[in-house]
Structure formats: structure tokens, C-alpha cells
Amino acid sequence: MPQLSSGGGDDLGANDEMISFKDEGEQEEKIQENAFTERDLADLKSSLVNESEINQSPNAAAVRRGQQGEQRGFPDKHREHLDVVSKQQDGGMYKSPGYPGYPFLMLPDPYLPNSSVSPSSNKVSVVQQSHGMHPLTSLLPYSNDHFSPSSPHLPTDMSQKTGVHRHQSQDLSGYYSLPPGGVSQITPSMSWFSHSLMLGPSGMHPTGIPHPAIVPPTGKQDHEQYDRSMYVKPQMEPKREKEPKKPVIKKPLNAFMLYMKEMRAKVIAECTLKESAAINQILGRRWHALTREEQAKYYELARKERQLHMQLYPTWSARDNYEAGLSGVAGEKNKADWGKKKRRKREKQQDSNTGGKRSAFATFKEEAAPAQLLQI
DNA sequence: CGCCCTTTGAAGCAT
DNA sequence: ATGCTTCAAAGGGCG
Structure with missing residues (x-):
């Protein structure tokens, strides 16, 4: 931060x-x-x-x-x-969650332990929402009652201490069908998570169906990629013959990221821009313009996502993705790449300190009459 | 093809 | 304890 x-x-x-x-x-x-x-x-x-x-x-x-x-x-x-x-x-956080609409709470009954899950429903849910539409989006707009304890959807035994324990709770495993050893076997990553919540328990469905959150360790993962590869065409991976790569569990989204996911489409619609860097600037400004209350909603969501993430992947650490990089494979090469990246960043900073050359994007911004953007 | 850009926040690492 | 770095998402731009 x-x-x-x-x-x-x-x-x-x-x-x-x-x-x-x-x-x-x-x-x-x-x-x-x-x-x-x-x-x-x-x-x-x-x-x-x-x-x-x-x-x-x-x-x-x-x-x-x-x-x-x-x-x-x-x-x-x-x-x-x-x-x-x-x-x-506490003791009530999941018992009476603040967000009725929070994915966690949106677990359709079919996904609850004793219910059966229809593959079709799973399939549908799996489809990545139109870009910009975070699964959480459905929870938004939040109303005040999002903060009022109310939801009955979750089992009382889901309650936990604030400081979420890293170990797998029995209750959770009940609901998320986490394999006993853990995390390494299920690897939804966060879009993940929201998805998983909407879909049902966990990236790895009780049925064993993987979750979009499970990010193939093949470089930059975007949703399309894992939606397709994980769900639509399981067999379409010629390259995959090599060796099963370790999937990457992605970081839980923070408040701002959640906000971005929700608002991106809106911003894009309002101005015709598509360039994410520009959109993000707008979103950043909008974020600052939000009221505390508005932001609080996202902080709360993010907190819950983190908690659930911790429960789903008790052994996961952000560090895993440091060394693994986007490749998802924590090897020497990746460590090296990581070092390179680090160096690049430092250089960049030095550069900017010394009045280094401006990015192409900076130029773009100036030329692109951001007045339009700023209005938004 | 793969990195960059750009934002904020969380978490890890280094000092 | 503090500060720096990386990574989350996104998608056009660019080498």
C-alpha cells in the first residue's frame, strides 16, 4: 500500500x-x-x-x-x-455477513455440501463475465444494509476469529471440499474466488471440476485464457503435454482492484477509451473521490476475499507469486527473471528521478485530450 | 510474443 | 519499525 x-x-x-x-x-x-x-x-x-x-x-x-x-x-x-x-x-462474520450479496453468501444451495451440482450450472457460471464485470459486481450497488448483519446463508460454524487462521477449518472444507492437503491441489485464483463463490464452493468444485481461478502458469493469465482452457476446452492443450505446470493461485484483489473491476466497463462506456492505463487513471481519481462509506464497501469486500482466500489456500503466500512470476514455475530461471524485473523497476525509478524520458503513454495522455477523461 | 503503462492496496522483503 | 518492491486487473501500445 x-x-x-x-x-x-x-x-x-x-x-x-x-x-x-x-x-x-x-x-x-x-x-x-x-x-x-x-x-x-x-x-x-x-x-x-x-x-x-x-x-x-x-x-x-x-x-x-x-x-x-x-x-x-x-x-x-x-x-x-x-x-x-x-x-x-465475530463469530458472526460469516454467520451474518455484512453483504447479502457477497459471493460467499451467494452460494447457491446446490453447492452446499449435501446438494448436488449440475454440471450445466457450473458451466454457465464459469463463463467469464463480460469484461469489466466483476462477479462481485452483482453485489454492488451496495446499499447500507450490506453492512447490516443479515444473511442466513452461511452456516454458523463458518464463523471465525478475526485473524483468520491459516489452517483449514473443518467447516470450510466441508463447504469447499478442499482436499486434505491442500491448496496445492486446488488452485483457484482470485477471479477465482469470486467465481468460486458464485459457482459454488471453491475453485475445485466438489466434483473436481477446476475453477477459472486456477491460472495456468503460462505467462500472463487473463480470464479468457483460463476460462477457455479450464472449462471450455479441457482437451485443447497441445502444448500441455510437456509436464503439468503448477497452477498459480493469484493474489486476492484489494479494494481498489475490486472497484476497478466493477467500474471499468462503466468508464469505458462513458468515454470511448479502451487503453487500460488511461482508464486506470480515471478510476484512480474516482476512487479518491469516493466517500468513505463508498470505499468502505470495497475495503470490506476485499477483506472478506482475503479471508476466504486464506481459508481456501491456507499455505499460500503472496511470495509464491513473487518467485514464480507469471510463469507460475518457481525455478531458477524465474528467480532470475524476477531479479531482472526488479532491476528494471529500480532503473525506471532512477530514471524518473533524473528526469528520464517520458513514457509513450505520457505522451499519449497529453495528446489524447484527457479533458474528456477527467470529466468522467 | 511479451513487456509496458497506470492505478491502489496488500504483503513480502530488505535495511 | 520503516521503506521499498512485487503483484493483483485490464487491454492497447510497442519493440
């Missing part, structure tokens, strides 16, 4: 990051900044008054987030808050 600016004054941290952007969208930027500064006081107050405003004070939600510093502080604060909340709800 972006390091919290320790109150170091610049709270518009984004400014630095957005310099080139600012040129283009100065007007909009100003408007937004003003709005932020205006909100600052109120924001500060509200945060001092009650960090649980999310649940308790809808009005406070109107208070928008302030400058970057505070914005950056929020997630942590909020996380604390969420922890508190989850502690409060």
Missing part, C-alpha cells in the same frame, strides 16, 4: 503522481482539489468523532474524503475499524 504519508504535509500526494495528468485536466483537478480541501475539516472532525461512522452515521458518509494524506490514512484507519467490526461481528 502506498505508504501513509505521515502527515508530512503533502497530502496531495497524488499531485506528484499526476503531474502530467494535471496539465491536461487542470480544471477538473482544481475542482476536485477544492472539494477535497473543503471536505478536509469536516472529514477530520468526522474521523475524530467516530471511526465507525460507516455503520453508524450515514450522514457522516456525506463527508467526503480529504486530501491525499488523509485519504491514505483512511484505509488503515478503516481497516482498524473493520477489524473492530469484524471482532464485534
